[in-house]
Amino acid sequence: MQDFGAAFGQAFALILSGDADLLEIIGLSLRVTFSAVALACLVGLPLGAALAVGRFPGRMAAVTVVNALMGLPPVVVGLGVYLMLSSAGPLGVLQLLYTPSAMIIAQAILVAPIITALTRQVVEDLHGEYDELLRAMGARRLATIATLLWDARYSLMTTALAGLGRALGEVGAIIIVGGNINHVTRVMTTTIALETSKGNLSLALGLGIILVGLALLVNGLVMGLRSSAARLAYA
Amino acid sequence: MHDGLQRQAVPQAAAAPRAATGIWPLELHDVSFAAGGKALTDRLSLRLRPGTRTVVMGPNGAGKSLLLRLIAGLIQPTGGTITLGGRPADAAARRRIALVFQRPVVLRRSVAANLRHALAVYGVPRGERARRIDALLALGQLEALAGRPARVLSGGEQQRLSLVRALAAEPELLLLDEPTASLDPQATAAIEALIGQAAAAGVKIVLVTHDRGQAQRLADEVLFLHRGALAEHSSADAFFNKPSSAAAQAYLEGRLLL
Amino acid sequence: MLRPSVLAFTFLAAGLAFASPAAAEEKFIIVQSTTSTQNAGLYDHLLPIYHEKTGVEVRVVAVGTGQAIKNAQNCDGDVLFVHAKPAEEKFVAEGYGVTRADVMYNDFVIVGPAADPAGVAGSKDVSGALERIKQAEAPFASRGDDSGTHKAELALWQASGIDPTADSGGWYRETGSGMGATLNSAVGMGAYALTDRASWIAFGNKGSFGIAVEGDQRLFNQYGVILVSPENCPNVKAELGQQFIDWLLSDAGQSAIADFKQHGQQLFFPNAKTS
Numbered sequence: 001m002q003d004f005g006a007a008f009g010q011a012f013a014l015i016l017s018g019d020a021d022l023l024e025i026i027g028l029s030l031r032v033t034f035s036a037v038a039l040a041c042l043v044g045l046p047l048g049a050a051l052a053v054g055r056f057p058g059r060m061a062a063v064t065v066v067n068a069l070m071g072l073p074p075v076v077v078g079l080g081v082y083l084m085l086s087s088a089g090p091l092g093v094l095q096l097l098y099t100p101s102a103m104i105i106a107q108a109i110l111v112a113p114i115i116t117a118l119t120r121q122v123v124e125d126l127h128g129e130y131d132e133l134l135r136a137m138g139a140r141r142l143a144t145i146a147t148l149l150w151d152a153r154y155s156l157m158t159t160a161l162a163g164l165g166r167a168l169g170e171v172g173a174i175i176i177v178g179g180n181i182n183h184v185t186r187v188m189t190t191t192i193a194l195e196t197s198k199g200n201l202s203l204a205l206g207l208g209i210i211l212v213g214l215a216l217l218v219n220g221l222v223m224g225l226r227s228s229a230a231r232l233a234y235a
Numbered sequence: 236m237h238d239g240l241q242r243q244a245v246p247q248a249a250a251a252p253r254a255a256t257g258i259w260p261l262e263l264h265d266v267s268f269a270a271g272g273k274a275l276t277d278r279l280s281l282r283l284r285p286g287t288r289t290v291v292m293g294p295n296g297a298g299k300s301l302l303l304r305l306i307a308g309l310i311q312p313t314g315g316t317i318t319l320g321g322r323p324a325d326a327a328a329r330r331r332i333a334l335v336f337q338r339p340v341v342l343r344r345s346v347a348a349n350l351r352h353a354l355a356v357y358g359v360p361r362g363e364r365a366r367r368i369d370a371l372l373a374l375g376q377l378e379a380l381a382g383r384p385a386r387v388l389s390g391g392e393q394q395r396l397s398l399v400r401a402l403a404a405e406p407e408l409l410l411l412d413e414p415t416a417s418l419d420p421q422a423t424a425a426i427e428a429l430i431g432q433a434a435a436a437g438v439k440i441v442l443v444t445h446d447r448g449q450a451q452r453l454a455d456e457v458l459f460l461h462r463g464a465l466a467e468h469s470s471a472d473a474f475f476n477k478p479s480s481a482a483a484q485a486y487l488e489g490r491l492l493l
Numbered sequence: 494m495l496r497p498s499v500l501a502f503t504f505l506a507a508g509l510a511f512a513s514p515a516a517a518e519e520k521f522i523i524v525q526s527t528t529s530t531q532n533a534g535l536y537d538h539l540l541p542i543y544h545e546k547t548g549v550e551v552r553v554v555a556v557g558t559g560q561a562i563k564n565a566q567n568c569d570g571d572v573l574f575v576h577a578k579p580a581e582e583k584f585v586a587e588g589y590g591v592t593r594a595d596v597m598y599n600d601f602v603i604v605g606p607a608a609d610p611a612g613v614a615g616s617k618d619v620s621g622a623l624e625r626i627k628q629a630e631a632p633f634a635s636r637g638d639d640s641g642t643h644k645a646e647l648a649l650w651q652a653s654g655i656d657p658t659a660d661s662g663g664w665y666r667e668t669g670s671g672m673g674a675t676l677n678s679a680v681g682m683g684a685y686a687l688t689d690r691a692s693w694i695a696f697g698n699k700g701s702f703g704i705a706v707e708g709d710q711r712l713f714n715q716y717g718v719i720l721v722s723p724e725n726c727p728n729v730k731a732e733l734g735q736q737f738i739d740w741l742l743s744d745a746g747q748s749a750i751a752d753f754k755q756h757g758q759q760l761f762f763p764n765a766k767t768s
Binding site: 130132133147150 | 304307308309326329330333334336340342343344352353355356357404
């Protein structure tokens with residue numbers, strides 16, 4: 001199909017031209033995605049570890065809810081965040097709507113359940129191995145959680161990558177709360193949506209190819225970091 | 236002698252500041268533990284005193300590991316009580332007890348970082364940790380491996396690390412659950428030497444083993460468990476030369492206890 | 494060796510560094526707009542001129558007219574720039590907007606496949622064409638999203654005495670999406686569709702499609718601009734918003750609109766009443 005050939009051509013032409021708008025859009029995509037994942041990790045890592053280690057009534061229900069939230073529809077999250085941040089909404093005074101901050105918040109909400117749920121699984125497995133040792137040592141709850149998170153760090157990098165993947169390719173939430181404003185909140189995915197709606201299909205596909213390349217690059221960097229660091233801690 | 240082991244076997248009365256957390260005598264009163272409707276330990280009573288090396292023997296399923304876990308507080312008895320120094324065990328008292336498992340559990344960090352982690356958990360001030368780590372590495376003859384990931388070490392090296400990590404707690408009681416069961420003779424000798432050093436420094440040893448030779452090398456006294464009950468509690472000399480119970484006799488003669 | 498706290502701090506610092514507002518303290522307004530003006534490229538032409546002249550950045554949120562009006566009712570914009578006159582007048586009458594002014598117009602067209610299954614190509618009579626599409630049960634792609642174009646389309650069906658929604662899911666297909674997405678669907682399905690001329694000319698995925706029906710008086714498409722009421726929405730930048738509206742309606746703004754061309758064709762025709 002000729003669209004694919006044209007798309008690859010467009011992608012390479014765009015990259016080679018070093019188009020300033022494209023670089024700006026890529027930069028904002030990365031900034032929003034990384035910030036959202038960092039925010040989600042701040043919440044999701046301790047929360048997931050607490051769910052893994054904790055023994056309290058309703059724990060299974062909480063785990064089930066978190067697992068289910070991994071499937072949150074982005075449009076619903078976008079709408080919820082829009083209603084919160086809208087000038088007519090409870091957080092309207094912050095004037096965050098149509099800013100990158102709003103996009104970061106929406107994506108953090110999308111990514112946090114993924115980080116939490118996968119962290120819970122990873123930490124629970126490790127906890128099975130460490131539980132008796134740490135209890136025999138008299139480690140308190142917080143020290144146990146910190147130990148498990150640190151020792152699971154390489155598995156948790158994969159968890160962060162899963163979140164990164166979700167955020168980087170997401171369009172439904174950020175187009176609602178960001179507004180796809182040129183030079184302000186326009187990122188890779190919203191540009192692809194816009195070019196598709198303009199009927200510029202090969203340009204849209206070309207941008208998509210660049211986005212996939214970007215995802216590959218980020219994953220490759222993290223996995224490279226992981227394997228060289230992991231060699232220091234594992235057999 | 237390294238600082239982790241420098242504590243004297245101080246008589247209880249002389250150790251005034253520590254009296255509040257003194258753990259001796261350690262007593263089990265009619266302790267039972269049942270799981271799945273089956274009594275694994277049945278009304279077990281015994282008293283442990285410091286200063287001796289106690290070896291726990293008995294056939295598989297006699298409840299030896301269970302006994303260590305009950306003493307360490309990893310599981311709670313379903314009946315009876317355990318008292319330390321006449322009082323029910325509390326967190327402070329439990330801190331005086333360290334446990335080494337049959338299969339060493341080491342963290343996914345370097346050897347030195349494993350020790351640093353343990354010292355942090357035991358509440359050793361940051362400034363003292365480096366010095367203590369050096370001493371513990373030397374004690375376990377692990378200096379050359381300090382920076383190596385603990386999980387790439389051999390089984391014997393991992394068990395040495397586990398043992399010095401347990402000693403980092405400066406315990407009064409060291410529980411060992413078949414620590415050399417899967418080790419070769421050289422590694423076993425190194426572990427036994429460490430146990431001997433700890434005992435000489437005043438740490439009470441309670442060792443579970445299947446290895447009669449090891450028991451004879453290390454034991455001052457022997458607890459013989461059979462079907463979750465204490466069949467015999469006697470000096471090593473008495474146990475190996477003229478066991479009083481039929482079960483212990485049969486066990487020592489290599490017969491299966493059915 | 495890194496401690497967990499160090500790792501957490503690194504994450505936090507990175508997050509905050511990324512999240513800190515990068516935008517300079519520049520003056521800006523938010524315009525809630527219909528999509529056709531953005532898709533046609535009008536803002537890429539107008540806004541640099543305006544920014545050059547005033548230093549004010551105009552941030553355009555392009556959504557369907559229905560959603561643009563809702564967003565403006567929620568005070569999430571300073572200026573409303575859409576094309577659904579009755580809805581705009583209602584917006585002002587209900588106190589959400591200050592006043593409404595005509596800015597420019599173009600016209601709607603019905604586009605369709607070269608095969609022309611309903612035989613409407615070349616027609617200047619919208620009602621007759623819609624009648625024949627229904628008779629032939631030729632597929633027709635509707636926006637179905639309460640946008641300005643959707644409202645205009647429904648009004649045309651009604652004026653022709655037809656209720657196409659009775660056949661929704663059959664030959665009448667409501668995409669529930671924007672102009673571009675609907676045109677992509679129409680081209681994919683071989684369906685007729687109503688679109689504003691600007692969106693069509695700028696559209697890049699025409700396939701075999703061409704304009705089938707044009708030139709009917711009823712296909713007139715008026716764009717209007719409204720300042721969101723600062724009485725209703727205290728956060729509205731009334732002065733900056735009004736300044737932009739004044740410029741759009743001024744000789745300078747009107748001729749900038751007239752100068753905008755795609756593929757050699759003028760897409761919007763200024764018709765502000767003042768000036």
